[in-house]
Amino acid sequence: MDPVVSTEWLAQRLGSPDLRVVDGSWFMPAEARSGHEEYLRVHIPGAVFFDIDAIADLTTDLPHMLPTPEAFAQAVGALGLSREVDIVIYDSLGIRAAARVWWTLRAMGFIRAFVLDGGLKKWLAEARHVETGDVHPRAVKVAPAFDPGLVRSADEVRGLLASGGPRLVDARGAARFLGDAPEPRPGLKAGHMPGAANVPFDQVVAADGTLRPAQELTAIFEAAGVDLAKPIVTTCGSGVTASVLALALARLGRDRTAVYDGSWAEWGALADAPIVTGP
Numbered sequence: 001m002d003p004v005v006s007t008e009w010l011a012q013r014l015g016s017p018d019l020r021v022v023d024g025s026w027f028m029p030a031e032a033r034s035g036h037e038e039y040l041r042v043h044i045p046g047a048v049f050f051d052i053d054a055i056a057d058l059t060t061d062l063p064h065m066l067p068t069p070e071a072f073a074q075a076v077g078a079l080g081l082s083r084e085v086d087i088v089i090y091d092s093l094g095i096r097a098a099a100r101v102w103w104t105l106r107a108m109g110f111i112r113a114f115v116l117d118g119g120l121k122k123w124l125a126e127a128r129h130v131e132t133g134d135v136h137p138r139a140v141k142v143a144p145a146f147d148p149g150l151v152r153s154a155d156e157v158r159g160l161l162a163s164g165g166p167r168l169v170d171a172r173g174a175a176r177f178l179g180d181a182p183e184p185r186p187g188l189k190a191g192h193m194p195g196a197a198n199v200p201f202d203q204v205v206a207a208d209g210t211l212r213p214a215q216e217l218t219a220i221f222e223a224a225g226v227d228l229a230k231p232i233v234t235t236c237g238s239g240v241t242a243s244v245l246a247l248a249l250a251r252l253g254r255d256r257t258a259v260y261d262g263s264w265a266e267w268g269a270l271a272d273a274p275i276v277t278g279p
Helices: 007-013 035-041 069-078 097-107 119-125 154-163 174-178 214-223 241-251 263-267
Strands: 019-023 086-090 113-116 167-170 232-235 258-260
Touching (some): 086 097, 097 113, 113 119, 154 263, 214 241, 232 241, 232 263, 258 263
Parallel strands (some): 019 086, 086 113
C-alpha cells in the first residue's frame, strides 16, 4: 500500500467518521517559523496539530526523541487519534516533518497512517478549502504499543557498523555529510558514519512537494550505491528527514525501514563515535 494519499483523495473524504487529519508542520530553529502559529492561521479543515517537540521524550536534551509508548498513547488520545481510523498527516512544506509524524505513529502501532502528497503547499495551490483557529477533538482512549523493529538506538547503530549489517543511508545534504559544512546544531562534529550512503532528502521530493514516483526513487537510491534488496537504516540530523527516506522506501515496498532516532544530533556529540569525512 502506498504510504501517501493525494489531495483529491483527502478532499473527497474530509468529514468521514473513519478519517482524521493531522498537521505536523515543524521548522528548524534557524528558519524562525512556528508550526503551531502557522497552523492556527491556516489548516486543512478538521486537522489537529501534532507538535513533534512536545510529543517527545522531554527527559533528554536531544530534539524530538520518541516518548514512551504510555506518554505517546495519552498525547494522541487527547488529539482524538485512534488505530481504528485512517490518519492523514501533512506539513506546510510538502513532505518533511509529516514523514516524521507518520514514522512515529507507525512505531507506536498505528498502521493506518498516511502522508498527504504535496502537503498544505499543494492543497493551497489547488485553492482547496481551509480553516483557521484551533480544533478541539473528542479525546479517545489509546492503548500503549511499540514496534521496536522500526527504531534504532546509538548502541544498535554501533553494532550494525561492527557487523556490516544494514546499510546506513543519511538524508542530510552532501556538504554536511562530507564534513564540508558545519552542523546547524552547535557542538557537533562534522562528517558521517563509516560506510553510510548519502541520499539528501530533497532528492526524493519533487519541486511541488510530492514524493517522486517509484521508478525515480529506485534510480536515486541505486545511484547512491544503496542495495534495495538489503536491510537499510536511515539517519539524518535529528530523525526528521531520515523519516522522509523511510517514507520513500515504503513507496518501494520497504515499509519496515528503521530510523536511527537520535541521528546526528546524538552521534555527532558522542566522544567515541566513529566519524569519517570526505566521500
